[in-house]
Amino acid sequence: MAGDLVKSNEISDSGQTTSVDRTSIVWLHRLTVLSVCLVWPLIWVGGLVTTYDAGMAVPDWPGTYGYNLFLYPVTTWLFGPFDLFIEHGHRLLGAVVGFVSIAIVIAAFRQERRRWVVGLSVAILLAVISQGALGGVRVLLSDRTIAMIHGCFGPVVFVMCCLAAAVTGPRWVGRVYREGAWPRTRALGWGVVLVGCAAVLFSYTQLALGAQIRHVQPWTTPRMFTALVATHITSAFVLWGLTLVLWLLVRRCGDMTLSRPSGWLIWFVGVQILLGTGTWIVNYGWPTVLAFLPVGEGFLVQSKGFIDSIIVTAHVAFGSLILATSAVVLLQVFRQRYLAKAIDSGVRQLDSSDKELSVGSSDRISSTQDPVVASN
Amino acid sequence: MNALRTILPVDFTVGVILVTGLMSIGGCDSTVKQFPSNRVHALVVETSRDVPTDAAMADVEQVVTAWFGTPEKPTWPSEWIELPAARQLVDLDRLQRASGRVYSDKQNRHFGLYTEHCVTCHGLAGGGDGPASLLQNPYPRDFRAGVFKWKSTDRSAKPTREDVSKLLVRGVPGTGMPSFLRVDSDDREALVDYVIYLAVRGEFERKLLDDAIDELGYEDTRPEDDASLTSLVGLSSRNDEAASVPVALTVAQDRLNQIVDAWVMAPEQVIPVPDETGFDALSVERGRDLFHAVEGGIVNCAGCHGPNGDATVATVDFDDWTKEFTTRLAISPEDKAAVKPFRSAGALRPRQIFPRKLSDGVYRGGGQGETLYRRVVAGIAGTPMPAAPVAESSSQDTKTLSPQQVWDIVHFVQTLGGVPVRGDALKSAVEDAESVEKGESR
Ligand code: HEM
Numbered sequence: 168m169a170g171d172l173v174k175s176n177e178i179s180d181s182g183q184t185t186s187v188d189r190t191s192i193v194w195l196h197r198l199t200v201l202s203v204c205l206v207w208p209l210i211w212v213g214g215l216v217t218t219y220d221a222g223m224a225v226p227d228w229p230g231t232y233g234y235n236l237f238l239y240p241v242t243t244w245l246f247g248p249f250d251l252f253i254e255h256g257h258r259l260l261g262a263v264v265g266f267v268s269i270a271i272v273i274a275a276f277r278q279e280r281r282r283w284v285v286g287l288s289v290a291i292l293l294a295v296i297s298q299g300a301l302g303g304v305r306v307l308l309s310d311r312t313i314a315m316i317h318g319c320f321g322p323v324v325f326v327m328c329c330l331a332a333a334v335t336g337p338r339w340v341g342r343v344y345r346e347g348a349w350p351r352t353r354a355l356g357w358g359v360v361l362v363g364c365a366a367v368l369f370s371y372t373q374l375a376l377g378a379q380i381r382h383v384q385p386w387t388t389p390r391m392f393t394a395l396v397a398t399h400i401t402s403a404f405v406l407w408g409l410t411l412v413l414w415l416l417v418r419r420c421g422d423m424t425l426s427r428p429s430g431w432l433i434w435f436v437g438v439q440i441l442l443g444t445g446t447w448i449v450n451y452g453w454p455t456v457l458a459f460l461p462v463g464e465g466f467l468v469q470s471k472g473f474i475d476s477i478i479v480t481a482h483v484a485f486g487s488l489i490l491a492t493s494a495v496v497l498l499q500v501f502r503q504r505y506l507a508k509a510i511d512s513g514v515r516q517l518d519s520s521d522k523e524l525s526v527g528s529s530d531r532i533s534s535t536q537d538p539v540v541a542s543n
Numbered sequence: 544m545n546a547l548r549t550i551l552p553v554d555f556t557v558g559v560i561l562v563t564g565l566m567s568i569g570g571c572d573s574t575v576k577q578f579p580s581n582r583v584h585a586l587v588v589e590t591s592r593d594v595p596t597d598a599a600m601a602d603v604e605q606v607v608t609a610w611f612g613t614p615e616k617p618t619w620p621s622e623w624i625e626l627p628a629a630r631q632l633v634d635l636d637r638l639q640r641a642s643g644r645v646y647s648d649k650q651n652r653h654f655g656l657y658t659e660h661c662v663t664c665h666g667l668a669g670g671g672d673g674p675a676s677l678l679q680n681p682y683p684r685d686f687r688a689g690v691f692k693w694k695s696t697d698r699s700a701k702p703t704r705e706d707v708s709k710l711l712v713r714g715v716p717g718t719g720m721p722s723f724l725r726v727d728s729d730d731r732e733a734l735v736d737y738v739i740y741l742a743v744r745g746e747f748e749r750k751l752l753d754d755a756i757d758e759l760g761y762e763d764t765r766p767e768d769d770a771s772l773t774s775l776v777g778l779s780s781r782n783d784e785a786a787s788v789p790v791a792l793t794v795a796q797d798r799l800n801q802i803v804d805a806w807v808m809a810p811e812q813v814i815p816v817p818d819e820t821g822f823d824a825l826s827v828e829r830g831r832d833l834f835h836a837v838e839g840g841i842v843n844c845a846g847c848h849g850p851n852g853d854a855t856v857a858t859v860d861f862d863d864w865t866k867e868f869t870t871r872l873a874i875s876p877e878d879k880a881a882v883k884p885f886r887s888a889g890a891l892r893p894r895q896i897f898p899r900k901l902s903d904g905v906y907r908g909g910g911q912g913e914t915l916y917r918r919v920v921a922g923i924a925g926t927p928m929p930a931a932p933v934a935e936s937s938s939q940d941t942k943t944l945s946p947q948q949v950w951d952i953v954h955f956v957q958t959l960g961g962v963p964v965r966g967d968a969l970k971s972a973v974e975d976a977e978s979v980e981k982g983e984s985r
Binding site: 250383384385386387388389390391392393396451452453454455464465466467468469470471472 | 575579651658660662663664666667672673674675676677678679680714715716717718719720721722723724725726891903904905
């Protein structure tokens with residue numbers, strides 16, 4: 168694929184063409200991908216900790232029952248009580264993510280030229296550190312408010328990691344804007360940006376509403392709660408519709424980094440709606456609207472059931488996944504539009520100087536330079 | 544410009560999530576100063592007696608708070624309770640554990656158990672009007688009426704401790720009420736105490752309001768010193784021994800004792816279940832006739848549950864919690880305008896109750912023979928399902944069922960739910976013969 172070219176021509180606003188060795192940030196990219204692959208499970212485990220109220224299964228911090236975090240006997244951990252298993256596992260995984268984010272910063276400083284990406288890597292490290300510290304404080308103070316902030320910050324870290332992985336990837340750096348690559352390639356207009364923004368917006372709203380439902384206050388009136396749930400469900404379907412529209416719009420943009428995740432997004436939201444329904448059922452019983460399904464007859468809600476907690480946790484984790492995916496899609500939409508513009512101006516410039524090149528390289532022109540640097 | 548377009552959404556993400564986080568800070572941890580008062584009941588009294596209840600309600604609240612404390616600091620009015628057993632009906636330490644803020648200590652002992660497990664459905668004061676209540680069918684129980692469905696005792700009696708405790712283990716299948724099997728049994732016991740506490744507190748609040756209007760003469764204003772409930776607040780049983788007892792105190796104390804005594808009495812009101820009679824085809828056949836009121840009918844189960852319990856009969860009925868503010872005040876539950884004031888006061892939307900479809904074999908109160916026996920004898924308190932008239936002895940008459948007949952009905956109901964007939968009379972006769980044969984050949 169053209170985007171995987173190791174060397175590519177780059178156009179900046181000044182019109183200068185430079186050569187950039189893309190291999191230089193390969194490690195940075197690998198590390199960011201690793202962080203994505205670690206943070207999502209971390210969100211799962213964290214969700215389980217909350218669902219099981221196991222947050223206090225290990226009473227001290229940063230140690231575990233006086234042991235150093237990494238020296239805690241493996242057998243006691245694996246075969247001990249489930250509470251302890253997930254809480255200690257959460258801490259271990261968190262620590263690993265911490266190390267990875269340190270490595271990311273180091274890699275970024277050594278390899279990355281784009282200052283804003285370096286900034287992002289530092290931001291990730293700070294976020295991970297504060298997340299860990301919040302978790303520790305929560306344990307030491309045994310405070311649920313802090314636990315909640317800790318929980319709300321998780322998706323933010325995840326989104327940041329995903330964005331970092333996206334902007335360091337080969338398809339970002341070596342991305343080529345190919346006009347007319349497909350018979351009916353369409354340029355991305357403002358409509359796409361709007362729909363993309365709306366998708367991100369609705370994903371948050373869902374997280375926010377979901378958190379309100381999950382951490383409902385005792386004095387919330389039944390009407391308010393009903394309204395919250397109704398909104399949560401309605402906007403789930405609105406979001407589903409949006410992801411479909413978004414996919415239809417970007418489908419033929421000629422760029423897989425954009426059309427693929429937006430296709431996944433439809434599936435993610437579909438699954439999320441199922442998981443949400445499951446979450447309702449395992450928390451509040453079989454709803455009357457689903458009474459026509461014979462399986463629900465005599466359904467018994469189990470407090471702290473295992474499968475049940477997995478469903479609820481999956482719902483929470485998919486919420487983060489959807490938010491991150493839609494954020495990445497939106498980012499790619501902007502990127503695509505930026506490239507299209509760069510090409511436009513680039514072609515015009517090149518047009519005047521060298522006709523030949525403009526034709527030959529119109530699908531080769533790409534940029535490793537980010538918009539910030541470019542517009543500076 | 545392009546940079547802004549990329550970064551703005553990211554910042555927005557962070558922002559919104561942080562704001563959400565901050566918004567919820569008030570959340571689980573913040574404390575609730577007061578139990579919400581039973582405004583629906585106040586409105587019911589106001590409507591039925593045609594007397595304003597504001598003054599009475601305000602004073603009742605004071606007394607209830609003085610005697611029962613707050614969600615953060617529940618108390619038990621032992622000093623006003625006469626029976627020693629009733630003084631120990633609940634344990635103050637357990638109440639403390641069950642109530643208030645949710646947190647856990649270094650031993651991973653959970654506190655604020657009711658807030659953690661129950662409040663979303665049952666509400667702070669156990670009014671069955673928690674945030675998630677409106678979305679459920681049936682609605683979560685309002686403990687404050689002091690009426691419970693799934694118990695082993697007489698229809699009008701309170702459940703026993705074991706009833707509540709078993710209920711928490713079992714859950715109520717087919718409703719939102721979960722099984723708390725996986726919660727520590729210690730924690731469950733604390734919750735049982737707290738349910739009893741809320742039920743007593745709620746019933747006291749309701750009945751004291753009735754008394755304030757009916758006996759103490761509350762109207763627009765509070766009555767004379769002696770009858771004013773405010774005279775109770777801050778009163779202690781010890782230092783006022785010598786002084787004359789205010790009327791209000793006598794009334795309130797009588798009320799309180801009547802309620803707690805009923806809870807203490809519960810174990811004596813457990814419905815005795817005579818030995819199970821043969822679960823055979825004949826018994827099921829007799830049960831079928833009784834169920835369908837074939838011979839004139841002492842009971843008519845099919846009248847509500849439909850032939851063979853298939854729930855095909857159209858019924859329009861409501862439970863007692865709904866009837867309190869509707870039919871008992873001559874208000875039609877369907878009359879939205881008339882119901883509105885009660886809804887504003889916190890009542891849930893009136894919702895019909897339907898006789899169970901017995902062919903599903905789903906029993907909310909438990910499906911064992913013994914439990915079903917009691918269900919037939921006592922009916923289901925708070926619902927239209929009536930008690931069956933049962934004779935003490937097995938004397939045969941046309942007005943009452945004999946225990947054997949009750950068992951027959953139970954057997955029939957069980958077969959509806961798919962339980963196989965256990966000792967088929969014919970089969971067992973054959974088996975008997977066979978075993979005799981074997982014995983002979985040996
Ligand atoms: C796009 C779709 C959806 C998204 C992104 C989403 C997201 C979320 C998130 C993130 C949470 C947990 C918040 C937290 O723990 O901080 C949540 C909670 C919840 N969601 Fe959804 N949700 C979606 C659709 C649905 C649907 C269709 C239902 C159907 C009834 C539903 C029912 C629930 C319930 C009941 C909770 C509360 C969980 C609890 O109490 O533990 N969700 N949602």
